Amino acid sequence: xxxxxxxxxxxTGAARTSHLPATKGRANxxxxxxxxxxxxxxxxxxxxxxxxxxxxPRYLVVLIxxxxxxxxxxxxxxxxxxxQSLGLGLIALSLTFLGGYGGMVSLAQMTVAGxxxxxxxxxxxxxxxxxxxxWAWPVAVLFAVAIATLAATAIGWLSVRTEGIxxxxxxxxxxxxFFYLAQQNYTLFNGFQxxxxxxxxxxxxxxxxxxxxxxYLALGCALAGYFLVRLLVRAPFGLALxxxxxxxxxxxxxxxAVTAHRVAAYAVAGLMAAIGGVLMVWYNNRISPGTLNTGAxxxxxxxxxxxxxxxxxxxxxxxxxxxxxQNFAIDLVDRERFxxxxxGVFLAIVLFSPDGLLGLWALVRARLGRGRPLHSNPRRxxx
Amino acid sequence: MLGILVLLAIAAASVWAIVxxxxxxxxxxxxxxxxxxxxxxxxxxxxxxxxxxRNVNLAHGSLYLFGAYIGWMVGDRSGSWVLxxxxxxxxxxxxxxxxxxxxxxHMQGQDLRQTLVTIGVSIVLADVMLWIWGAExxxxxxxxxxxxxxxxxxxQKFPTYRIAVFVMAVAIGLALWWFLARTRVGxxxxxxxxxxxxxxxxxxxxxxVFALTFAIGAGLAGLAGVVGGSALSISPGEDTRYLxxxxxxxxxxxxxxxxxxxxxxxxxxxxxxxGLAYAPTYSVVFTFVIMVLALAFKPRGLMxxxx
Numbered sequence: 001x002x003x004x005x006x007x008x009x010x011x012t013g014a015a016r017t018s019h020l021p022a023t024k025g026r027a028n029x030x031x032x033x034x035x036x037x038x039x040x041x042x043x044x045x046x047x048x049x050x051x052x053x054x055x056x057p058r059y060l061v062v063l064i065x066x067x068x069x070x071x072x073x074x075x076x077x078x079x080x081x082x083x084q085s086l087g088l089g090l091i092a093l094s095l096t097f098l099g100g101y102g103g104m105v106s107l108a109q110m111t112v113a114g115x116x117x118x119x120x121x122x123x124x125x126x127x128x129x130x131x132x133x134x135w136a137w138p139v140a141v142l143f144a145v146a147i148a149t150l151a152a153t154a155i156g157w158l159s160v161r162t163e164g165i166x167x168x169x170x171x172x173x174x175x176x177x178f179f180y181l182a183q184q185n186y187t188l189f190n191g192f193q194x195x196x197x198x199x200x201x202x203x204x205x206x207x208x209x210x211x212x213x214x215x216y217l218a219l220g221c222a223l224a225g226y227f228l229v230r231l232l233v234r235a236p237f238g239l240a241l242x243x244x245x246x247x248x249x250x251x252x253x254x255x256x257a258v259t260a261h262r263v264a265a266y267a268v269a270g271l272m273a274a275i276g277g278v279l280m281v282w283y284n285n286r287i288s289p290g291t292l293n294t295g296a297x298x299x300x301x302x303x304x305x306x307x308x309x310x311x312x313x314x315x316x317x318x319x320x321x322x323x324x325x326q327n328f329a330i331d332l333v334d335r336e337r338f339x340x341x342x343x344g345v346f347l348a349i350v351l352f353s354p355d356g357l358l359g360l361w362a363l364v365r366a367r368l369g370r371g372r373p374l375h376s377n378p379r380r381x382x383x
Numbered sequence: 384m385l386g387i388l389v390l391l392a393i394a395a396a397s398v399w400a401i402v403x404x405x406x407x408x409x410x411x412x413x414x415x416x417x418x419x420x421x422x423x424x425x426x427x428x429x430x431x432x433x434x435x436x437r438n439v440n441l442a443h444g445s446l447y448l449f450g451a452y453i454g455w456m457v458g459d460r461s462g463s464w465v466l467x468x469x470x471x472x473x474x475x476x477x478x479x480x481x482x483x484x485x486x487x488x489h490m491q492g493q494d495l496r497q498t499l500v501t502i503g504v505s506i507v508l509a510d511v512m513l514w515i516w517g518a519e520x521x522x523x524x525x526x527x528x529x530x531x532x533x534x535x536x537x538x539q540k541f542p543t544y545r546i547a548v549f550v551m552a553v554a555i556g557l558a559l560w561w562f563l564a565r566t567r568v569g570x571x572x573x574x575x576x577x578x579x580x581x582x583x584x585x586x587x588x589x590x591x592v593f594a595l596t597f598a599i600g601a602g603l604a605g606l607a608g609v610v611g612g613s614a615l616s617i618s619p620g621e622d623t624r625y626l627x628x629x630x631x632x633x634x635x636x637x638x639x640x641x642x643x644x645x646x647x648x649x650x651x652x653x654x655x656x657x658g659l660a661y662a663p664t665y666s667v668v669f670t671f672v673i674m675v676l677a678l679a680f681k682p683r684g685l686m687x688x689x690x
Contacts, residue, residue: 158675161678161679161682165439165498166638169439170674170678172441172630173627173630173631173674174671176627177667177668177670177674180667181665181667184664184665185664294623305499337510339506339510340510340514343503344507346502346503347504347507350500351500354496
């Protein structure tokens with residue numbers, strides 16, 4: 001695969017969700033003058049158009065399947081597989097948004113999620129009574145998500161000073177630095193042990209510690225994140241962000257505040273990662289430095305790349321595959337060798353299908369003659 | 384202005400620390416120099432590879448660990464520490480060469496993909512190494528003449544080996560400078576850093592230069608593995624530690640500059656050791672603050688140039 005094709009696959013594929021011509025140069029110029037929803041369907045109102053774009057029959061099928069799933073599946077599959085995939089997927093989605101649409105691959109998304117998780121434990125209740133403040137859960141969650149989002153914005157402000165490959169290195173360095181801080185600091189982060197017994201709340205008769213309610217909570221958050229991304233990339237902000245990804249200099253000379261857009265993208269991604277982090281701490285009932293070590297940070301990248309950064313659904317696809325591998329690779333290989341399996345799968349995907357599983361799927365469809373490949377078929381890009 | 388203020392603050396703190404406990408201060412200083420030497424050895428290879436080829440090799444930490452393990456095996460069998468260092472250098476250089484030939488050569492200019500591939504490689508390598516060598520902690524025995532301790536003024540006793548590490552790093556740094564500045568191949572490498580296309584156009588086999596540089600960069604990581612493994616120890620997890628160290632050093636010092644790597648390593652080594660000695664729970668924060676300051680005022684690093 002040529003360099004140009006790879007770059008297009010990684011970057012511009014998503015841009016064309018906005019139904020702009022594929023030619024890079026023209027697209028950027030025309031983008032500016034376009035209305036917020038540049039999908040021209042004559043005789044159709046804007047609201048219905050958006051709705052029709054977002055909810056196609058395929059969506060209804062998937063949605064019903066997702067809603068019915070916990071009623072059929074065992075608690076193990078509902079909780080360990082379903083809810084965990086949704087939570088991890090939400091964190092990976094924040095990376096897909098940043099990387100796929102903003103062109104900024106940040107490894108610190110797990111760190112943001114971890115900050116939110118830690119703050120839930122610190123503000124709320126946990127086994128470490130000396131540190132936890134014991135606030136009511138809505139207040140604790142609100143503050144945790146808000147502060148984690150602020151932290152994500154700060155990380156963004158720091159890393160947008162650099163570009164491309166530097167971003168990965170700097171966010172990796174930030175993430176590992178926070179990991180060591182959490183591990184060494186006992187006054188605030190309780191050091192190596194972290195916090196145990198961080199439980200999900202129960203509202204009325206609904207106990208979110210149980211598998212099915214927690215699954216629906218995770219599903220709700222994941223769907224909200226998914227549709228937020230899908231709407232946002234069509235909004236003026238998202239379009240400008242994609243323009244900046246493709247040609248920051250040109251967008252700058254057109255009068256767009258490049259840095260501000262990038263930092264804002266970090267903030268939005270940080271919000272999603274923070275909510276995912278709260279879900280994950282409730283899922284695990286505990287948080288420790290191990291939750292956000294280098295391995296965990298890279299796992300989020302693996303999930304996003306595995307599914308494909310071309311489309312927000314890739315994050316969740318990747319998460320499902322990752323969680324399934326994590327749970328069932330043990331049956332195939334030694335328990336200790338999980339990293340070898342996931343590393344190998346990741347390597348194979350990166351080497352042979354840069355678009356991840358979505359790219360493979362498009363390739364299969366192309367082979368079967370049901371659609372042309374990813375790059376030249378406008379119909380595919382709508383989905 | 385700001386720099387002068389910072390220097391004054393550091394000087395004041397140093398005076399206070401010397402008056403308070405001179406031995407602790409100078410021991411920490413020497414330890415910091417040792418650590419900085421190690422960081423320099425690892426980061427110089429990383430920055431060399433990045434400077435010439437724009438290849439971000441996130442498997443650099445794995446090469447460090449791999450060189451250390453192979454060096455340990457050779458040292459254990461032959462009983463010679465010098466052979467172990469040599470084996471560490473060569474084994475990591477060979478793995479680096481294979482990486483360059485099989486992966487990087489086919490992905491020239493695809494930054495993100497290279498990064499992802501090297502992340503995949505480092506995961507696989509880390510697990511394979513865990514498989515082969517287990518989770519035990521290995522230690523080396525440096526030869527007798529640099530073992531034991533030396534009496535120094537101000538700090539009564541200091542491990543001789545740590546002084547040797549510092550001397551070694553300075554020697555390797557100077558050798559690297561000589562190689563880059565004075566030899567024909569070094570000139571080709573510098574020319575490649577500045578303008579790869581022009582170098583190729585003037586009839587130099589750029590691929591050979593790339594392969595050689597990659598092998599040297601990887602080999603330096605392996606060498607550092609044995610040297611660092613002798614000063615401290617080797618165990619799984621060291622790969623990420625040294626990867627992070629080289630990342631931070633290179634970010635602070637500037638990409639592609641060996642001199643920058645030296646300055647960055649010195650700063651980070653000092654920050655880490657003094658942090659550990661005077662504010663144990665927050666030592667990482669000092670490293671982080673240095674990185675943030677460097678990025679805020681010099682986004683390309685202290686010695687970095689515009690790409």
